[in-house]
Amino acid sequence: MNLYGTSALLCLLSASLLTGCLATRTPEVTEGSVAEPQEKPLIVRRKTYATGIGTEARKYLTTPVSTANVRGATIVYEPYSRIGNADYTVNGVNYEVWNDIEQYQEVGIASWYGPGFHGEKTSNGEVYDQRGVSAAHKNLPLPSYVKVTNLENGRAIVVRVNDRGPFHGNRIIDLSEGAAKMLDVVKNGTAKVKLELIKVPEPPNAQALKDRLHSRYIQVIATNDQAKADEFARNLRKKLAKNDREIFVKAYTGMYKVYLGPYRPSIAERELERVRSVGYPNSYLLYLD
Numbered sequence: 001m002n003l004y005g006t007s008a009l010l011c012l013l014s015a016s017l018l019t020g021c022l023a024t025r026t027p028e029v030t031e032g033s034v035a036e037p038q039e040k041p042l043i044v045r046r047k048t049y050a051t052g053i054g055t056e057a058r059k060y061l062t063t064p065v066s067t068a069n070v071r072g073a074t075i076v077y078e079p080y081s082r083i084g085n086a087d088y089t090v091n092g093v094n095y096e097v098w099n100d101i102e103q104y105q106e107v108g109i110a111s112w113y114g115p116g117f118h119g120e121k122t123s124n125g126e127v128y129d130q131r132g133v134s135a136a137h138k139n140l141p142l143p144s145y146v147k148v149t150n151l152e153n154g155r156a157i158v159v160r161v162n163d164r165g166p167f168h169g170n171r172i173i174d175l176s177e178g179a180a181k182m183l184d185v186v187k188n189g190t191a192k193v194k195l196e197l198i199k200v201p202e203p204p205n206a207q208a209l210k211d212r213l214h215s216r217y218i219q220v221i222a223t224n225d226q227a228k229a230d231e232f233a234r235n236l237r238k239k240l241a242k243n244d245r246e247i248f249v250k251a252y253t254g255m256y257k258v259y260l261g262p263y264r265p266s267i268a269e270r271e272l273e274r275v276r277s278v279g280y281p282n283s284y285l286l287y288l289d
Contacts (some may be wrong), residue, residue, distance in 0.1 A: 072157035108172035112180035217261035
């Protein structure tokens with residue numbers, strides 16, 4: 001065996017001894033914040049993504065996805081999160097986020113991550129709950145719902161994908177500890193699974209939900225004097241001919257801030273320029289959670 005073959009064999013043996021919870025740290029992912037690659041590859045957008053793991057994987061693929069009598073996360077329509085859904089780079093590797101995805105199935109290795117990350121922020125800004133039924137995936141938009149079937153014991157659950165990872169070896173999904181327990185993956189650390197994307201239909205009010213999530217506000221001033229903030233808001237309403245709902249004061253600990261909004265992404269910049277043009281050049285856009 002040549003040197004390359006020996007090295008590859010040692011790597012495979014080492015990887016097989018690691019459990020998912022010991023080797024699946026999900027790096028914090030922020031758009032455009034990691035090392036720049038030598039050359040960014042051309043990204044080809046597709047509507048359908050499927051495994052390329054040969055005939056052995058294809059025999060597991062099914063359509064449509066059946067969730068009858070499958071436990072796990074409650075499936076509801078959710079607009080994609082404001083953060084965590086841009087293409088990104090981790091450890092010099094470029095990852096594409098499949099924001100246009102309609103279908104996806106894949107067979108591969110699942111791992112899990114638990115106590116070391118409980119209470120930390122996930123890639124879409126939520127707080128990770130190891131007891132929940134969630135998961136991390138390298139490419140699916142956040143949040144997404146995926147049916148995960150443990151091909152070693154036949155157990156299946158629905159997980160809500162709200163994080164990025166795993167960035168270790170050939171693993172295709174990182175399960176929360178709660179999800180891993182339901183699939184009986186915790187003891188061994190990894191398992192062979194089938195993933196099936198559950199594409200949730202958009203309800204009639206989908207656009208309104210998207211606008212609400214992505215709407216932005218304009219902060220004009222911040223003061224520790226409530227009377228001053230209230231008076232400022234009244235004068236601003238007169239000056240801009242805005243109503244009470246569009247201009248309001250929000251109280252924080254020891255501070256009172258005057259906001260305008262919410263404004264849809266398509267008009268937020270225009271409204272900001274209008275506010276700045278009437279004498280408030282330091283105003284700026286932000287999201288209010």
